[in-house]
Amino acid sequence: MKKTTTALALALASTNVAALPLIDFWVGGYSWNTAYEGSVSATSSGQPIDLSLDNTLQLEDSYNNVIWAAFEHPIPVLPNIQIKQTTLETTGMGSLDQSFTFGGKTYSESVDLNSSINLNHTDLTAYWSLPLPIVTVDFGLNIRKFDGELAINTGVSELDAPIPMGFARVGGYLPFTGLSLMAEANYIGYGDTNHMDYQIVARYTLPIIPVLDVNLEAGYRSFQLNIDPTDFDGNEDDLTADIDMSGVFVGVSFHL
Template sequence: MKKMAFAATFAVLFTANVQADTVGLYLGGQIWQSEANGILGEKNALIDFNLKKEQQINYFVAVEHPFPLLPNARISSTSLDTTGNTTLTQEFSFGGETFSAGDDFDASFNVSYVDYTLYYQLFDSGLFSFDLGLTARDFDIIVTGTTIIETTLDVHKPCAAVPGIYTPGDEFCNTLTSTTSSVTTTGKIKTDDIMPMLYVATNISLRLTGLSVFAQGDFLLIDDHSLYDYQVGLNYDLVDSFSVDFNLNLGYRAVKMEFEDLNNLYTDLEFKGAFVGIIVHF
């Protein structure tokens, strides 16, 4: 969050110091209803935790200019948080802790990343545009697993002596009481990493309708992991004036995260679903 705030402030200050008719500032955000599915854990112990559908929020700031040798800049922030639960069918090691078969296991998957993108607008005819660039994706990932183990202890408590009936020490002169205690065991994996990605984006305007079709994606260039993040949808010009444009967009987004030993974290997860968003252009 702090990284994104700093970057957005820098972009606004940069734009304010350049003539308004030569530089465009874009601010946007989305509400995304994402459905998560897949497996995660440590090597040779990947489990489906029945991750829940959650509502996510992401936003971006971009600066475009007419200087041909300098790339345009875009910075976006995305959070993907979800939880799940399963009953373990086998012994499971995670985050330095070992959990037993039969344990009721709660998983929490919290991912946030900031994309720093430099790109060139290779083609723009007014009706069709195509952008190409590079993204550095800065990940922060925290995965936790928790189980609560309850134990019951039986205690024999001697009763008071009753003359002629019970004396202390008699096998019948005891009462049985039970006490229950619970222990919460948590395993955690925390990692942060920066990954290089290819950035592509295109927009096709539908003449005289105020509508346009757009597609945008980031795809991992090199690494042992498999990672992509793309979205497609429709954009509608609600306000189109000399000083400001206000657009509404609807679409579908998918994020794939298949990590191989990212600080001992292994995942094969996909988040996908519909979103609604706005873009303001100054």
Template sequence: MKNRLLAAAVLAALPALAQADTFAGIYAGVQYWDMDAEGEFGTGNTTQQYGLNDEGKASIWLAVEHPVPLLPNLKLRYNQMDTDGFADVEDFEFGDIIYNGESTIDAELDHTDIIMYYEIFDNPLTNLDIGLNLKYGDYKVSVVGEVEVGDSTIKESSEESYKGVIPMLYGATELVIPGTGFSIYGEANWIGYDDYNAYDVQIGTQYLLVDNLAVEAAIQLGYRKVKLDLDDVDDLTIDAEFDGVYAGLQVHF
């Protein structure tokens, strides 16, 4: 009797489990970003344009979607965005040191996106997500350059940093092209308030290589642009842009 009741309970639960599997899952991915960089850095209202090196960077992410009402889905993404560069400066003050002559900069701008979002609608052809991105960064900018001391020129260094969260509005959408395995998607993160003016946008296309009940795997190709404009936060000012094409892989369990 107990076994029959257990079997009946399992059979009754199967439709609900199937529905939960349809709406719940884990997404993991990685992108290689051919990043071009340009920007100004400084202390307070004094900034200096640096010629920044263009480099390849990586972005990795993990997202968990679930069917629990009112509880947002969660996506964590780590972004490599460190860069360095050179400038010939004149009376450039950074970290209480005034530089004159050749100067190099090392900007550690790697950060983590903590994205909480809701699926507004989700069907086989299109979906739309909206939410909040808490972009957490532990930014450090270091300058090494020539400093005039009397009649001599010596090398000095200074560093400014900012550790904190930049809250941004988040939105993402995808449009599936029926019968092709291709889809077009886009994502936007933005804030324009007080000392923070920043955005992080990307648009791309992906193609499903594997599509079965156990796993989906897709390759991605797209373009991404990031703008960071932090105005004198903890004595650090950043006005920089990073953009370029990327290629990636996403897996859905």
């Protein structure tokens, strides 16, 4: 009788485990080789200042780190959650052949310009997934919180606005190969602001641990920021930018 009771308990436990909702945890990170192009200013009437390596600020290409985590579940009415932290920083040493004003400071022509920029930001994304085989289709809303600034010598202009963005992601698996492809995008067009951030990723799952997917990833990310801070309750001395930061990345992720 005791053996029968034990066997029945084990069978019920196995059934309950099998009936548990499928919950997925993801965590990952990558190193992003970023080039900088475009211009910035810090007042509504300020002269645009060129960023690129061949021009005014001569910002250098840089390697930036991105870490992210996601939690997914099968409850249709509740969103899945993803959080991503992007470090986006570089420095430059350049000059300008005419006087200009930036961050409340006026600079004479041909003065050396020692610059540093960070556009660090955190993304909090709520999204839903369509229940499709083989392919992945996600859509939702992302809130991007910047914690950034551009400093030129002693002049500083900040960017610290939270920006709502639409989020979408599509992907697919290549059966029996361990390979998958994915494209992800965030976008907002509002007032004078137009911000697009997209990435394309190739992922290979290593066949080494049955209950844990270990993934090698490589891809390309483009970060196009055309922002007027007054669209998001900023002021005219905050950072106004029309910047394109893009480059390839490599990383790793884990899926349980």
